[in-house]
Amino acid sequence: MATMRVTAAPELAPMKVAQISKPGGEFEIVERKIPTPDAGQVRIKVQACGVCHSDVLTKEGAWPGIQYPRVPGHEVAGIIDEVGTGVSAWRKGQRVGVGWHGGQDNTCRECRRGDFRNCRNMKISGISYDGGYQQYMVAAVEALVAIPDSLKDTEAAPLLCAGITTYNALRHSGAFPGDLVAVQGIGGLGHLGIQFAISLAIRWRPSAEGQKMRLSQRNSEPASTLTANRRMRPRNCKNWAAHK
Amino acid sequence: MSELIDGLGPNGKLMVIGAAFDPIEVTPVQLISGSRTIQGWAAGTPADSEDTLRFAELSGVRPMIETYPLEKAAEAYARMMSGKAEFRVVLTM
Numbered sequence: 392m393a394t395m396r397v398t399a400a401p402e403l404a405p406m407k408v409a410q411i412s413k414p415g416g417e418f419e420i421v422e423r424k425i426p427t428p429d430a431g432q433v434r435i436k437v438q439a440c441g442v443c444h445s446d447v448l449t450k451e452g453a454w455p456g457i458q459y460p461r462v463p464g465h466e467v468a469g470i471i472d473e474v475g476t477g478v479s480a481w482r483k484g485q486r487v488g489v490g491w492h493g494g495q496d497n498t499c500r501e502c503r504r505g506d507f508r509n510c511r512n513m514k515i516s517g518i519s520y521d522g523g524y525q526q527y528m529v530a531a532v533e534a535l536v537a538i539p540d541s542l543k544d545t546e547a548a549p550l551l552c553a554g555i556t557t558y559n560a561l562r563h564s565g566a567f568p569g570d571l572v573a574v575q576g577i578g579g580l581g582h583l584g585i586q587f588a589i590s591l592a593i594r595w596r597p598s599a600e601g602q603k604m605r606l607s608q609r610n611s612e613p614a615s616t617l618t619a620n621r622r623m624r625p626r627n628c629k630n631w632a633a634h635k
Numbered sequence: 636m637s638e639l640i641d642g643l644g645p646n647g648k649l650m651v652i653g654a655a656f657d658p659i660e661v662t663p664v665q666l667i668s669g670s671r672t673i674q675g676w677a678a679g680t681p682a683d684s685e686d687t688l689r690f691a692e693l694s695g696v697r698p699m700i701e702t703y704p705l706e707k708a709a710e711a712y713a714r715m716m717s718g719k720a721e722f723r724v725v726l727t728m
Contacts, residue, residue, distance in 0.1 A: 409708035409726075418709040439702075442715045442724040445654055450712065464726075491678035507680050524708055526728050536684040539692050547688060549698035549723040552678055555687040560650040560676040573642055576653060579715070582699055582722035590694035 408525035412460040414452020418524075419460075426521075426529045428475035435487060435530060438544035440523030441466025443552050443579065445491070454518050464523030465491045465516040466552045467530075468544040478532055486538040489516045489523065490551035494531045507533075523548075549579065557584035561591060568592035640665050640673070648672040700725045 405422035412419060428434045441464075448454040449463040467489040471481055481487065495502050495510035502510050516522040516534065538547045557580050566572055571594045574581050588595040637660040639649055651659070651673065661673065679687075691697065700723045703711035708726060715724045 407705060409705055418712060420706055420708070437728050439728070440726045441698075442703075442708075442711050442726060444715065446712065447716075466725075469728075488684065490681065490684050492680050492684075508677065508683075524705065524726060526705070534681060536681045536688070539688055541692050542688060545700055545702060545725050545727065546691075546697050548725055549700060550687050550691055551684050553698065553723055554691065554696075555684045556652050556676065556678045558687045558690060559679040559683050560652050563676065564648055564650050564674075565646075566648075571644070573639065575636065575639060577722070578718065579698075579720070579723040580652060583696065586696040587690070587694075590690070590696055 406526040408462050408521070410460040410462050410521075410524075411450050414457070414459070415450075416459075418450075423525075425527045428473055428478075428529050430476045431478060432475040432529050432531050433471045433478060433481055433487070433535065434473040435467065435469040435489070435528050436472040437467055437469040437523050437526055437528055439468045439548040440464040441549040441552060441579075445552070446517065449517055449522075454515075457518055461517070462521035462523075462525050462528070463517040464525070464528075465489065465493065465518075466548045467516065467523030467528065468538060468548040468551070469523075469528075472527070481532060481535060486540070486544075486547075488536040488538050488547055488551045489528070489530045489534050490536060490555060491515060493517075493519060493522075493534045495533060497533075549583070553579045554583050554587075556580060558587050560584075561587050561593065566591075566593050570594065571596065637661060640671065643669065643671045645669040646671070648674060651675045652677075698723045698725075702727050704728075 404425060406425045407420060408423050409418050409420055426434060443466055446463040449457060449461050471483050471485045471487055474481060474483060493516035494514035495507040496512040499511040514520065521528060536551060568591060572588050573596045574584050585595055636651065640661050643649060699721060701720050702725050705726050705728050711724045711726055714720050
């Protein structure tokens with residue numbers, strides 16, 4: 392008997408998601424219907440999503456009001472593959488990302504002052520709605536970040552939480568070129584914080600001994616400065632011995 | 636983070652970005668001497684993210700990553716939680 396091959400519309404085909412179905416639950420890989428963007432939203436074909444320690448909030452239910460099942464992920468890089476009604480500033484095929492700031496209400500006192508970062512009803516991707524641990528996600532336009540062509544998806548994704556957090560903290564810290572910063576913890580955030588500090592001509596020190604950063608060929612010059620495996624002791628730090 | 640406070644210089648600032656739940660201990664005297672500051676900072680707006688991407692583009696700053704396929708999300712998450720990843724774990728679809 393002959394079979395007919397039918398190419399399903401994207402909305403009908405299933406997609407894979409990694410979800411948490413209850414606080415403290417394990418990751419489940421399940422199939423879901425590809426979501427459709429509402430007015431003011433776009434659908435993103437996800438290419439990469441960073442795994443941030445804050446995903447523990449969704450995994451363990453440590454953030455109030457999470458509705459399960461929930462798909463974590465707030466370091467998303469992908470391509471817009473559908474736009475909802477009323478979306479004019481973003482187009483299909485455009486490379487975009489979504490970070491921690493997943494949307495603001497535009498009506499609270501902070502938003503009315505333009506302080507969207509401190510919106511009282513801020514939405515967070517992967518907490519307030521399903522995030523980037525899936526093949527397609529839907530996000531409101533106010534959450535979207537345009538990704539430059541020179542950055543790969545896997546490079547852009549970590550910059551949307553680990554990167555922005557360290558870059559923004561440094562540039563709002565009051566540290567000027569030539570100043571000294573200490574970076575505590577050389578992990579997902581710290582290894583970027585060190586690179587940003589070097590690029591901003593801010594001297595840095597590790598805040599604990601024995602932490603190593605692997606040299607990168609591409610950034611061989613700054614990376615040589617990143618080698619942090621010698622013992623260093625910030626001046627005036629009386630309690631430094633506690634770190635040994 | 637408490638141990639870092641005595642390492643701050645005059646007018647130094649401790650920018651707190653690691654989302655931990657354990658308390659930071661500091662005495663008023665530690666803050667008053669040297670007019671030190673402790674400030675928290677959460678990510679930023681999408682416009683700030685675009686600044687970050689542009690700065691990375693210009694400066695060559697790039698994350699160092701370990702990639703896992705989406706199907707191995709549990710493994711990727713465990714790797715992140717182990718603290719041994721060098722340095723960011725990234726899922727690819």
